[in-house]
Amino acid sequence: MPVWLRNLVAACIVLVFFAGFYWFFIRPYAYRWKPCYGQKEYGVCMPCNYEVHGIDISHYQGKIDWDRLVHNKDTQFPIHFIFLKATEGGDHGDDTFVQNFGKARQYGFIRGAYHYFLPRTDAQKQADFFIRTVQLSKGDLPPVLDVETTGKKSPQELKTAVKTWLDRVEAHYGVKPILYTSYKFKMRYLSDSIFNAYPYWIAHYYVDSVKYEGKWHFWQHTDVGSVPGIEKEVDLNVFNGTFEELQSLLVR
Incomplete structure (x- = not known):
């Protein structure tokens, strides 16, 4: 050559x-x-035109300094709500949940609990484990189902399993759970009218605005937020509505 x-x-x-x-x-x-042409807070360029902000945490964030965290209520982008990981699969509980769930209420945050779904584990078993772990009170956010993998199930098998969890949890708490998943995952695996009745929490990073054309309630817009009171990076979220509209979603 x-x-x-x-x-x-x-x-x-x-x-x-x-x-x-x-x-x-x-x-x-x-x-x-990209250059931030809007307003910057928590180490990132914040989405415009949203008045209600929040975070979600798990054991990954480590020990939370709640005395510092509560001061974020007085910033330009005040933190109003916190989602906390409670359970995963059929028997794994987040070891920071009980303490942090109590602290969130004590420090005046609107709190919510989420379950990380493992498709290979029986959906009824997962729902019952979440119910045994999480005691929701008046003023809490509805329970959340976090679906991110298929577990090699077919789309129809996954939909059936997800619906089983949602139905069981709704029957127990008397409120429709929130469905959390990414924009691409929902379009590929959970694009079905049966899920349109559930509040949707969309994970869609590194974009100026949500591209999803359907109705959504929460937007997890970044996973690299830097929030005083939390040592590690944290997910930041916004609610698609007013504070009064957020309150209308809460457990009564």
């Missing part, structure tokens, strides 16, 4: 490699480095 041809092939391989690296590893997160 001539030297010039070998060099050309090598250059093409390098070009393809860098193009692929950019497409799969840089492009999806490019929004992080």
Whole structure:
């Protein structure tokens, strides 16, 4: 092979490699480095035109300094609500849930509890485990089902399992649960009219606005928030409505 041809092939391989690296590893997160033309808070550019803000936490955030965290109620983007991970699968509880769930109420935050769904585990068992773990009170957010994987189930099997959990939990608490999943996951696996009746919490990062065309209630807009009182990065959320509309969702 001539030297010039070998060099050309090598250059093409390098070009393809860098193009692929950019497409799969840089492009999806490019929004992080875009100039912030709006207002910045918690280390990120905040979405415009939303008055109700919140966070979600789990054991990953470690020990919370609640005395510092409560001061975020007085910032330009006050934190009104906190979702906390309670359970996962059929038998794994988040070891920070009980303490933090109590602290959230004590410090005046609107609180909610979520379950991380494992499709391979019996949905009824998962629902019953959540019910045994989480005691909701008047003024709490509805329970949340976090669905992020298929567990190699078919779309129909997944839908059936998800609906089983939702029905069992709704029957117990007397309120429709919130369904959490990413924009792409919902469109691919849970795009069914039977789920339109549930409040939707959409995870959609590194975009200026929600692209989902259906009705949604909460938007998890970043996973790299920096909130005083929490050492590690935290997810930031907004509610799609007024504070009074948020209150209308709460357990009565």
